[in-house]
Amino acid sequence: MTTYNLALIGFGGVNRALAELIRDEPQRFASLGFGLRIVAITDLALGSLVQAEGIDLGAALSMPRGTSFAGLPGGSPDPRNEEVIRNSPADIVVEATFTSPVDGEPAVSHVKWALESGKHVVSTNKGPVALRGTELSKLAADNGVRFEYEGAVMSGTPVIRLAHKMLGGLKLTAVQGILNGTSNYVLGRMEAGLGLDEAIIEAQDLGYAEADPTADIAGSDVRLKVAILANELLGASIHPSEVSTTGIQDITSADVSKALAAGLRWKLIGEARRNADGSIVASVQPVALAADHPLAGISGATNAVSFTTDLLGAVTVSGPGAGRVETAYALISDIMAVNEFVKGAVRA
Numbered sequence: 037m038t039t040y041n042l043a044l045i046g047f048g049g050v051n052r053a054l055a056e057l058i059r060d061e062p063q064r065f066a067s068l069g070f071g072l073r074i075v076a077i078t079d080l081a082l083g084s085l086v087q088a089e090g091i092d093l094g095a096a097l098s099m100p101r102g103t104s105f106a107g108l109p110g111g112s113p114d115p116r117n118e119e120v121i122r123n124s125p126a127d128i129v130v131e132a133t134f135t136s137p138v139d140g141e142p143a144v145s146h147v148k149w150a151l152e153s154g155k156h157v158v159s160t161n162k163g164p165v166a167l168r169g170t171e172l173s174k175l176a177a178d179n180g181v182r183f184e185y186e187g188a189v190m191s192g193t194p195v196i197r198l199a200h201k202m203l204g205g206l207k208l209t210a211v212q213g214i215l216n217g218t219s220n221y222v223l224g225r226m227e228a229g230l231g232l233d234e235a236i237i238e239a240q241d242l243g244y245a246e247a248d249p250t251a252d253i254a255g256s257d258v259r260l261k262v263a264i265l266a267n268e269l270l271g272a273s274i275h276p277s278e279v280s281t282t283g284i285q286d287i288t289s290a291d292v293s294k295a296l297a298a299g300l301r302w303k304l305i306g307e308a309r310r311n312a313d314g315s316i317v318a319s320v321q322p323v324a325l326a327a328d329h330p331l332a333g334i335s336g337a338t339n340a341v342s343f344t345t346d347l348l349g350a351v352t353v354s355g356p357g358a359g360r361v362e363t364a365y366a367l368i369s370d371i372m373a374v375n376e377f378v379k380g381a382v383r384a
């Protein structure tokens with residue numbers, strides 16, 4: 037059985053959840069036909085750690101706050117990302133650092149260093165995909181490796197790969213959905229009587245929010261996801277800045293109560309649509325949906341996306357849109373895709 041060596045770049049909620057699954061449930065991976073061994077970890081707060089024989093995950097996961105990997109064999113107080121990505125004995129680099137909605141950095145560089153070094157990349161980071169996706173996928177192909185990013189949209193709920201694999205024979209003309217777990221959770225908690233700020237703190241505690249939750253509330257997170265879906269599935273080549281964006285920051289508790297009394301629910305809706313002339317229009321905006329609208333019942337951190345197709349009409353996928361373990365599963369599904377690629381290459 038093949039065992040893949042992983043380098044985790046960023047050791048926050050998502051990559052920790054992945055490390056816990058690898059430590060606690062090796063049989064899950066064995067049943068998929070491969071093993072996983074973490075040989076390197078880097079993080080801004082902890083520094084870096086490289087142990088070619090496999091890191092003791094119990095020790096790494098229980099590092100007290102404020103300490104660094106410097107005291108461990110192979111440890112350093114600095115996150116030596118480039119050195120670790122290029123030179124550690126990893127087969128797959130797992131990129132889960134902060135998303136930058138502006139230029140995708142430093143994650144874009146992390147992905148490039150890995151692909152240039154002949155390492156596969158799996159990532160939950162939306163920045164590199166939305167802002168430099170075409171270039172990075174080409175770099176992966178040129179180097180004979182995979183760049184997989186299922187978790188960039190709707191966490192572990194299968195969307196991107198499912199649409200590519202299962203909807204390929206259809207003409208897609210639009211994608212529309214609730215694509216941010218934090219804002220949907222927050223709107224629901226405001227319906228229950230909480231203020232915006234209190235609800236955001238809850239979403240942060242639950243691991244749904246971005247490091248800067250403004251991205252969730254003001255819509256830049258959904259803007260990246262809309263650009264990814266438009267480019268991946270509608271054949272567009274739009275930059276996130278072309279997605280007109282309004283967040284939920286100006287929706288007040290009074291607005292929420294008033295809507296509820298009228299049988300409406302505020303939702304942050306992301307949409308991309310291909311016009312008859314081939315042009316693409318894309319937007320993010322809060323909409324007060326009637327209770328019988330299919331997206332009105334999507335609650336909490338659950339997300340949903342509906343594809344408008346020629347032969348099937350609307351096809352809708354719903355599931356977790358955020359969460360540490362839920363997003364770690366996206367990385368597992370990406371590693372499964374890498375494994376299929378590797379096995380296919382061996383057979384060919």
Ligand SMILES: NC(=O)c1ccc[n+]([C@@H]2O[C@H](COP(=O)([O-])OP(=O)(O)OC[C@H]3O[C@@H](n4cnc5c(N)ncnc54)[C@H](O)[C@@H]3O)[C@@H](O)[C@H]2O)c1
Nearest residue numbers: 046047048049050079080132133134135160161358359363
């Ligand atoms: N949490 C979710 O529900 C979710 C869902 C889908 C996608 N994502 C994306 O996955 C990524 C990780 O999410 P998370 O919830 O684990 O975030 P997090 O904030 O918990 O963890 C990110 C970690 O990356 C580290 N980091 C940041 N910059 C770094 C750098 N330059 N070098 C080394 N380490 C660095 C931070 O110290 C932090 O520990 C983000 O890009 C996020 O947008 C998260």
Ligand SMILES: N[C@@H](CCO)C(=O)O
Nearest residue numbers: 216217218245246358
């Ligand atoms: N902060 C994001 C994580 C998933 O991309 C959300 O709440 O949807």
